[in-house]
Amino acid sequence: MGIVAVLMLPLLLLGISGLLFIYQEASRLWSKSAVQNKVVVITDAISGLGKECARVFHGGGARLVLCGKNWEGLESLYATLTSVADPSKTFTPKLVFLDLSDISCVQDVAKEVLDCYGCVDILINNASVKVKGPAHKISLELDKKIMDANYFGPITFTKVLLPNMISRRTGQIVLVNNIQAKFGIPFRTAYAASKHAVMGFFDCLRAEVEEYDVVVSTVSPTFIRSYHANPEQRNWESSICKFFCRKLAYGVHPVEVAEEVMRTVRRKKQEVFMANPIPKAAVFIRTFFPEFFFAVVACGVKEKLSVPEEG
Numbered sequence: 001m002g003i004v005a006v007l008m009l010p011l012l013l014l015g016i017s018g019l020l021f022i023y024q025e026a027s028r029l030w031s032k033s034a035v036q037n038k039v040v041v042i043t044d045a046i047s048g049l050g051k052e053c054a055r056v057f058h059g060g061g062a063r064l065v066l067c068g069k070n071w072e073g074l075e076s077l078y079a080t081l082t083s084v085a086d087p088s089k090t091f092t093p094k095l096v097f098l099d100l101s102d103i104s105c106v107q108d109v110a111k112e113v114l115d116c117y118g119c120v121d122i123l124i125n126n127a128s129v130k131v132k133g134p135a136h137k138i139s140l141e142l143d144k145k146i147m148d149a150n151y152f153g154p155i156t157f158t159k160v161l162l163p164n165m166i167s168r169r170t171g172q173i174v175l176v177n178n179i180q181a182k183f184g185i186p187f188r189t190a191y192a193a194s195k196h197a198v199m200g201f202f203d204c205l206r207a208e209v210e211e212y213d214v215v216v217s218t219v220s221p222t223f224i225r226s227y228h229a230n231p232e233q234r235n236w237e238s239s240i241c242k243f244f245c246r247k248l249a250y251g252v253h254p255v256e257v258a259e260e261v262m263r264t265v266r267r268k269k270q271e272v273f274m275a276n277p278i279p280k281a282a283v284f285i286r287t288f289f290p291e292f293f294f295a296v297v298a299c300g301v302k303e304k305l306s307v308p309e310e311g
Contacts, residue, residue, distance in 0.1 A: 035266075038122055039062070039063045041123045042065070042124045045066035045074065045126075046073035052254045053258045056261075061089055062122075063117065065120075068097070071097055075095070097109075100149050101129065103148055103153060106157050107160050114161065114164060122265060123158065123161055123174065125157070127150075131190055132187050146190040147190070147194050150194035151194045172215040174265065175218045177195055179223070179279055180192040180195045181199035182220070182286070215270070217265070218271050222274065222275045222276070225251035
């Protein structure tokens with residue numbers, strides 16, 4: 001009996017591996033069919049996440065509209081996509097100059113996209129501007145700029161495209177947001193405020209357009225790290241617990257977020273929260289034990305302020 005069990009174990013593992021492979025391939029093909037021939041607009045396509053989303057959706061056969069505020073960056077992305085793609089299975093991306101913080105131009109750009117293709121099937125609101133510093137040292141002008149880029153820009157772009165989706169009774173709007181829409185982090189007041197605001201807008205919009213079969217999705221990672229960033233190396237003399245916590249709290253790679261955006265589009269998910277256990281625990285504590293959460297955050301601020309700056 002023992003010999004049979006030993007012989008069966010490799011076969012069982014092989015069978016499981018085969019099933020996983022079949023599932024992954026089926027999911028990949030399903031993802032491609034979900035966006036094939038669809039008009040997909042990606043804002044801030046020249047960012048790390050924007051490039052990965054462009055790669056994933058372009059490979060799936062989507063008709064891409066790539067928006068960005070750096071024309072050279074858009075042309076470089078265009079060259080990268082067209083050099084590796086099969087022309088018989090993909091469409092040539094359309095490049096559009098767009099600065100979401102310039103609200104006066106957003107409506108014109110959205111109308112230009114509609115005039116080009118006649119419709120937009122999927123809108124991926126990816127653009128975001130960050131700022132860090134004490135609230136009393138951030139100027140009101142900078143606060144307004146952050147709100148324009150992170151709130152007024154995306155909702156203005158969405159409002160222009162939305163009537164077309166409603167009249168066609170189809171479409172999906174994906175908002176790539178941030179964990180700071182769930183709770184604020186010190187020294188990021190303007191950024192957190194913009195993320196709270198845009199999350200509130202799209203949560204309300206989701207209920208409003210459901211009867212028209214328009215899907216509103218939000219994908220909220222903790223934060224998106226750069227391509228080449230790696231966790232800091234810690235020596236064994238430091239606290240293992242702290243080392244483990246830092247590992248858990250480390251950000252999400254753009255490739256992972258882009259793949260999750262594709263899954264969200266394919267499955268028409270309403271909300272996705274990409275986080276490790278520690279951020280998820282923080283959201284839970286903020287919801288059910290707010291006073292404790294505020295006390296812990298305040299202690300962290302006091303410790304930061306007590307540390308003298310170098311130089």
